[in-house]
Amino acid sequence: MLPLKDIRNGLMVAGWFVFLTFPLMVIKVNPVEKTIVWRWPNMLYVAAGSFIAYLYVKLAQKNKKAAILVACWTAYLALPLIRYFMYQDISILIWDTTTSIYAAVGAFHMILTLCLFHKHHILRKILSGIWLLFIGTPVVMLLAQAAGKILLPKIPAALHFLTPFIITIEHIQFWNWIRILWVALACYLLYSSLQTYLASKRNIMPDHLTNEPKIRWSQYLYKRPVYLPLLTFCSTFFLLFPHLFSTYQVNIMISALMYVVLGLGLNIVVGVAGLLDLGYVAFYAVGAYSYALLNMHFDLGFWVVLPIGGILGAFFGILLGIPVLRLRGDYLAIVTLGFGEIIRLVLENWNDFSQGPSGISNIDRPPLPGVDLSLEGSIVYMYYLTIVMVIFTIFVVNRLQDSRIGRAWFALREDEIACQAMGIDKMKTKLTAFALGATWAGMVGVLFAAKTTFVNPASFTFLESAIILCIVVLGGMGSIVGVIISALVLILMPEYLRAFSDYRMLVFGAVLVIMMVFKPRGLISSVRRTYTINDETL
Amino acid sequence: MEPLLNVQKLTMDFGGIRAIDRLDVQVHAGQIVALIGPNGAGKTTFFNCITGIYKPTAGHILLQPPGKKQKRLNGLKPNKVTEQGLARTFQNIRLFPNMTVLENVMIGMHCRTNAKIFGAIFRNPQTRKEEQYIVDHSYSILKKVRLQTFANEYAKNLPYGAQRRLEIARALATDPFMLLLDEPAAGMNPQETLELDNLITQIRDEGLAILLIEHDMKLVMSISDYIFVVDYGKKIAEGTPEEIAQNPAVIKAYLGEDVEHA
Amino acid sequence: MVPGIVAFTGKFFPHSFTLLRNVADIMDFFEPDYFIELLFSGLTKGAIYALIALGYTMVYGIIGLINFAHGEIYMIGAFTALIVSTVLSIYGFPLLAIFILAAVAAVVWASAYGYTIERLAYRPLRNAPRLSPLISAIGMSIFLQNYVLLAQTSDFQPFPALVPDFAFMEPVAHIVGSTDLVILVVSVIVMILLTVMIKFTRTGKAMRATAQDKKMALLVGINVDNVISITFITGSALAAIGGLLIASHVGQINFYIGFIAGIKAFTAAVLGGIGSIPGAVLGSFILGLTESFATGYVSSDYEDVFAFSLLVLILIFRPAGLLGKSTIEKV
Numbered sequence A: 001m002l003p004l005k006d007i008r009n010g011l012m013v014a015g016w017f018v019f020l021t022f023p024l025m026v027i028k029v030n031p032v033e034k035t036i037v038w039r040w041p042n043m044l045y046v047a048a049g050s051f052i053a054y055l056y057v058k059l060a061q062k063n064k065k066a067a068i069l070v071a072c073w074t075a076y077l078a079l080p081l082i083r084y085f086m087y088q089d090i091s092i093l094i095w096d097t098t099t100s101i102y103a104a105v106g107a108f109h110m111i112l113t114l115c116l117f118h119k120h121h122i123l124r125k126i127l128s129g130i131w132l133l134f135i136g137t138p139v140v141m142l143l144a145q146a147a148g149k150i151l152l153p154k155i156p157a158a159l160h161f162l163t164p165f166i167i168t169i170e171h172i173q174f175w176n177w178i179r180i181l182w183v184a185l186a187c188y189l190l191y192s193s194l195q196t197y198l199a200s201k202r203n204i205m206p207d208h209l210t211n212e213p214k215i216r217w218s219q220y221l222y223k224r225p226v227y228l229p230l231l232t233f234c235s236t237f238f239l240l241f242p243h244l245f246s247t248y249q250v251n252i253m254i255s256a257l258m259y260v261v262l263g264l265g266l267n268i269v270v271g272v273a274g275l276l277d278l279g280y281v282a283f284y285a286v287g288a289y290s291y292a293l294l295n296m297h298f299d300l301g302f303w304v305v306l307p308i309g310g311i312l313g314a315f316f317g318i319l320l321g322i323p324v325l326r327l328r329g330d331y332l333a334i335v336t337l338g339f340g341e342i343i344r345l346v347l348e349n350w351n352d353f354s355q356g357p358s359g360i361s362n363i364d365r366p367p368l369p370g371v372d373l374s375l376e377g378s379i380v381y382m383y384y385l386t387i388v389m390v391i392f393t394i395f396v397v398n399r400l401q402d403s404r405i406g407r408a409w410f411a412l413r414e415d416e417i418a419c420q421a422m423g424i425d426k427m428k429t430k431l432t433a434f435a436l437g438a439t440w441a442g443m444v445g446v447l448f449a450a451k452t453t454f455v456n457p458a459s460f461t462f463l464e465s466a467i468i469l470c471i472v473v474l475g476g477m478g479s480i481v482g483v484i485i486s487a488l489v490l491i492l493m494p495e496y497l498r499a500f501s502d503y504r505m506l507v508f509g510a511v512l513v514i515m516m517v518f519k520p521r522g523l524i525s526s527v528r529r530t531y532t533i534n535d536e537t538l
Numbered sequence B: 001m002e003p004l005l006n007v008q009k010l011t012m013d014f015g016g017i018r019a020i021d022r023l024d025v026q027v028h029a030g031q032i033v034a035l036i037g038p039n040g041a042g043k044t045t046f047f048n049c050i051t052g053i054y055k056p057t058a059g060h061i062l063l064q065p066p067g068k069k070q071k072r073l074n075g076l077k078p079n080k081v082t083e084q085g086l087a088r089t090f091q092n093i094r095l096f097p098n099m100t101v102l103e104n105v106m107i108g109m110h111c112r113t114n115a116k117i118f119g120a121i122f123r124n125p126q127t128r129k130e131e132q133y134i135v136d137h138s139y140s141i142l143k144k145v146r147l148q149t150f151a152n153e154y155a156k157n158l159p160y161g162a163q164r165r166l167e168i169a170r171a172l173a174t175d176p177f178m179l180l181l182d183e184p185a186a187g188m189n190p191q192e193t194l195e196l197d198n199l200i201t202q203i204r205d206e207g208l209a210i211l212l213i214e215h216d217m218k219l220v221m222s223i224s225d226y227i228f229v230v231d232y233g234k235k236i237a238e239g240t241p242e243e244i245a246q247n248p249a250v251i252k253a254y255l256g257e258d259v260e261h262a
Numbered sequence C: 001m002v003p004g005i006v007a008f009t010g011k012f013f014p015h016s017f018t019l020l021r022n023v024a025d026i027m028d029f030f031e032p033d034y035f036i037e038l039l040f041s042g043l044t045k046g047a048i049y050a051l052i053a054l055g056y057t058m059v060y061g062i063i064g065l066i067n068f069a070h071g072e073i074y075m076i077g078a079f080t081a082l083i084v085s086t087v088l089s090i091y092g093f094p095l096l097a098i099f100i101l102a103a104v105a106a107v108v109w110a111s112a113y114g115y116t117i118e119r120l121a122y123r124p125l126r127n128a129p130r131l132s133p134l135i136s137a138i139g140m141s142i143f144l145q146n147y148v149l150l151a152q153t154s155d156f157q158p159f160p161a162l163v164p165d166f167a168f169m170e171p172v173a174h175i176v177g178s179t180d181l182v183i184l185v186v187s188v189i190v191m192i193l194l195t196v197m198i199k200f201t202r203t204g205k206a207m208r209a210t211a212q213d214k215k216m217a218l219l220v221g222i223n224v225d226n227v228i229s230i231t232f233i234t235g236s237a238l239a240a241i242g243g244l245l246i247a248s249h250v251g252q253i254n255f256y257i258g259f260i261a262g263i264k265a266f267t268a269a270v271l272g273g274i275g276s277i278p279g280a281v282l283g284s285f286i287l288g289l290t291e292s293f294a295t296g297y298v299s300s301d302y303e304d305v306f307a308f309s310l311l312v313l314i315l316i317f318r319p320a321g322l323l324g325k326s327t328i329e330k331v
């Protein structure tokens, strides 16, 4: 447990924060009507929050694993509470026979895995496979539901033993997959907790548990056999998505996927080449406005403008890059920020050109040749377009990273001077990274204009750049998987936790600071490629 | 015969400080030339001027690549200098710590290969062939410095001596005809120094000229063909190791004024 | 100077190519009152920029970090002053007391925020790669903006006039307001105090030593951590004074004022040569005056574009600024 000293310091920290936040958090004045509102509960929240945060950091410094578990448990227990307070929905808390069976299987598996077999024992591998199935069941069920919706009118009778996991509303049956996931997660958390507890009692642990080689879970993700099944799961899920969810949710997913592409584009610039670009959104604006304007004035279609948007983005990237890229890193950041703001302010003020703050509306959606799309259909079409864009981007970025150019980018991030001494043209290499990032921003800009059919300068503020930066930083500089996950989490979370969406930017700011202080390489750090060489003499 | 590297009256000022003062240095083909002098004498600055990292205040740096026209290096960017065939290592190791050992060497081959973005994306046969060549050649260089077992290890995880050798390997990958080594033996134990001695002579025997900054006098005296001594940015002596060992000015610079009076 | 700016703006924005908008403007140009009015408003702006820019330049000089959250400190200073002065005026305090107490509160809390930010977001990153603290600073800036937004409001809040109209200013009141005078006087006093502190006190000497060489300063027994904290506290205090003064000059504030002011003050610091204290003051006055004259004689639409363009151009063509020295990175 934590020593008394930490608790005392925690109280002092809490006191300091109470003092610090006192005028802004507690007092609220109305200077016109001359009234004051004293919000004393806020003081309590600040005190409790900072006290707990301090203790948590202390715990994390002492025992990282325990800290992670505490965080998981908290999030885990908070989820039903949030659901309860937001929707008065307690369905995942109901405990019945099937749930119990499900949980029991999990617990049994957990004990078996933990206590009986060595890490490399074949049985343990099999058990791990079962475990994957167990966790994956909700996803399978979800897919089954989709398939069911398409192929079968009803869930087959053979599966009716699972009824507690099925919600029936007026003869339509849904899988209550959140509840299944919830139970499965409980098992996993219990398993991890038990393992950590045993690890802390080193002497009563079986030998094979203490000697397990440490594997970072990022490496695990890349190299272990979970990779393929996981990939299959995810791709099926994303392919079926428009058939599973409402148009509203498809729309949200489209924007999330656009951020995935933006994140991957900025990742080339910031994550891979190490150039802090705070004006990324300017190139996004270039793309969006090029489609809006070309569509309005010359009636050019989506498919024509998509490459034009990319090329214009690259063009602006090079235009800005040539004078700017020789600057030192922090100056580069500020100049790009200034450039981003200039573009936005020009769009706002130059009415003849951009129609000012009111923006441009009635932009054409992308047409599907030969088909007259309904609104809903065109959203689904848009979804698949974005998916194609994501796949294309992943493909390109992945190939670039392991190429001659990609290596030069990485090296440039590591040490500019050594890089030049190795014969790499610093300017040229930086410029390609910068222009390539801008190309992607330009293309997504076109996509964005086509999706919303409306653009105005307010969509391209500095905060937008900050969000994209946050995606890259959280995901892990230079890591493709990391960027995808963090884009989805950061964009979808505030959409689904509507009650918290006001706190979105607050959280993003905090994420940037916390990541830099505690985990500067991101949640999933990139792993360099290894080469196998046939060398007889080895 | 024309020297490969001919530096004339090189001068470098930092604000008010003159770090190098009208220094003349020549390196001939097939030689190991040492540049010695006390700390702060300006040796590293000399390397930085030649390799284009600093812009010298005055003087000429003339390079004579074998079988090509003479070239003036003043004002060239570092990467252009490397392209001319002049490679270097750094006194305080500057590897790419989060890249693998093999990749570090592969970076060295950047300026001798030319796959572009489209090649990288489409992986046409030509690019694939080049990539294979880069891997194979880099690996053979790693073998030369006996780091092949670490090929897939991150550079930051290597022991100190191995990192110094990796710097040499990376420099060799740029396919130079002349190698500038800045204190390659610093921090090495006697065994490692001995191995380094062999490596440097081996590289020389393969036809490269070597300009070497080193504080380990045993190493310098045993492998150098010619030595320049600098102090406070000025050349105070030059000659063969035997001549230098007897030079009173050198002894004074190294051991201080008192020696005379003692 | 003015024709140059006109030509410059004209080149970039041909559609607004109206040299001087009409005949009246040309008359205004020769109108000494108008000129003096613009001069004073430029000086006032410059003084405020200087108060903020000093914080940027001091922090940059000592730890080489662009403290992105500095503009937010200024904003928090202004908000604290607003809250305190409203509360006090409701309880019926006299104007002078309100002014002084609000200033003290603004300084105390802004300094506390500056200190806390340094401890939380920058100190752990002292030895990290250069970009890490910068990203952390950007995060801090976004966090503080939204913190104030959520804790207070997103609307503009009217800020009470804390400076009375002095009787002796009556004859020139249509050209130079009393607030302008107070701003100029206060900021000059503050700058003199700062100079004295840095030149002559022990802390000031420790600051200069730390700025030159952190390792050596540590070796001769200077508590570098404390010196850095003091730098942040001083810079924040200056920004808070700036926040209070400008808020009572403009008459309204919101959570976003720190961002623009911060960028402009940063521009001024870079213009003068970041890391140099006289440079920051010089750059601020140049920026304030050019802005004032450009908006007065040319067009006010592009005021911010102008500042940003200036920033971009200086960084590209003279990154060392007017008074800064360019150094060669040691390899």
Ligand SMILES: Nc1ncnc2c1ncn2[C@@H]1O[C@H](COP(=O)(O)OP(=O)(O)O)[C@@H](O)[C@H]1O
Pocket: B014, B017, B019, B037, B038, B039, B040, B041, B042, B043, B044, B045, B046, C328, C329, C330, C331
């Ligand atoms: N970038 C620089 N800025 C200012 N002074 C420098 C710089 N680089 C080197 N010097 C100075 O030049 C002199 C020579 O340094 P250096 O070449 O590193 O010496 P050596 O390698 O012989 O030990 C030293 O006094 C050093 O402080």
Ligand SMILES: [Mg+2]
Pocket: B043, B044, B045, B091
């Ligand atoms: Mg040296």
